[in-house]
Amino acid sequence: MNTKRPLILIVDDDPSLRETTSLWLSDAGYRTAIAGDGREGLAAVARERPALILLDLRMPVLDGFGFLSGLAELPEKPPVIVISGRGEVCDVVESFKRGVTDYIQKPIESYELLEHAVKTAIDAAEVRQRMLRAEARYFNLVQNLPLLVFALRQDFSLEFVNKACRSMLGFSRTKALSRPGWLLARIHPEDRDKVRAALDLAFLEKTQTQTMDCRLVRQDGTTIHAILKAMPAAPDPEG
CATH class of the missing domain: 3.30.450.20 (PAS domain)
Incomplete structure (x- = not known):
């Protein structure tokens, strides 16, 4: 059984938030990696293969929506939770249209709530992967x-x-x-x-x-x- 701790990628241009979130998640039993903008984030996804991504929307170089567009082209797409300082309805709607699993508004008022959202998203992704593997085994059997x-x-x-x-x-x-x-x-x-x-x-x-x-x-x-x-x-x- 794989006992390696899940890796969470934090993509945010705010160093203070990256540091605080990384420390909290480390204390909760996760490994973390960080990126300061969407371009760095996409490179980190390919390099680190995270179990989940925490994503800011407003960043320099490549913003969160640009990151999601790039992520959609990759063969493996880990779940994404948006953490944004902007709570406009259009941003929320667009985020979910692009497949994010949750949307949390800054400032993060409860890291316990964030931890729960992270665990829920990772557990759901693992269930989906098990289902896909079972479907592949069934398909190969029938073939x-x-x-x-x-x-x-x-x-x-x-x-x-x-x-x-x-x-x-x-x-x-x-x-x-x-x-x-x-x-x-x-x-x-x-x-x-x-x-x-x-x-x-x-x-x-x-x-x-x-x-x-x-x-x-x-x-x-x-x-x-x-x-x-x-x-x-x-x-x-x-x-």
């Missing part, structure tokens, strides 16, 4: 199954198909995904109507699994026998 796995839209176009489409049917994933009606075209003509009817029923009922025997036609024209199982997709938690 390498020796079975043809696909996701089908209601118009019978493919949303996803795994690599088995090459070994089983002779088509690359790219070719299969780019061809409208690819799946139905792979069903033997004598079986196509019953497969279409079963898929229509699966889309209609949304809860029942449809299983049927059918023949699939490979790219070279040969036929293989298959058992096709159509299962409804899990509902999208975001609607």
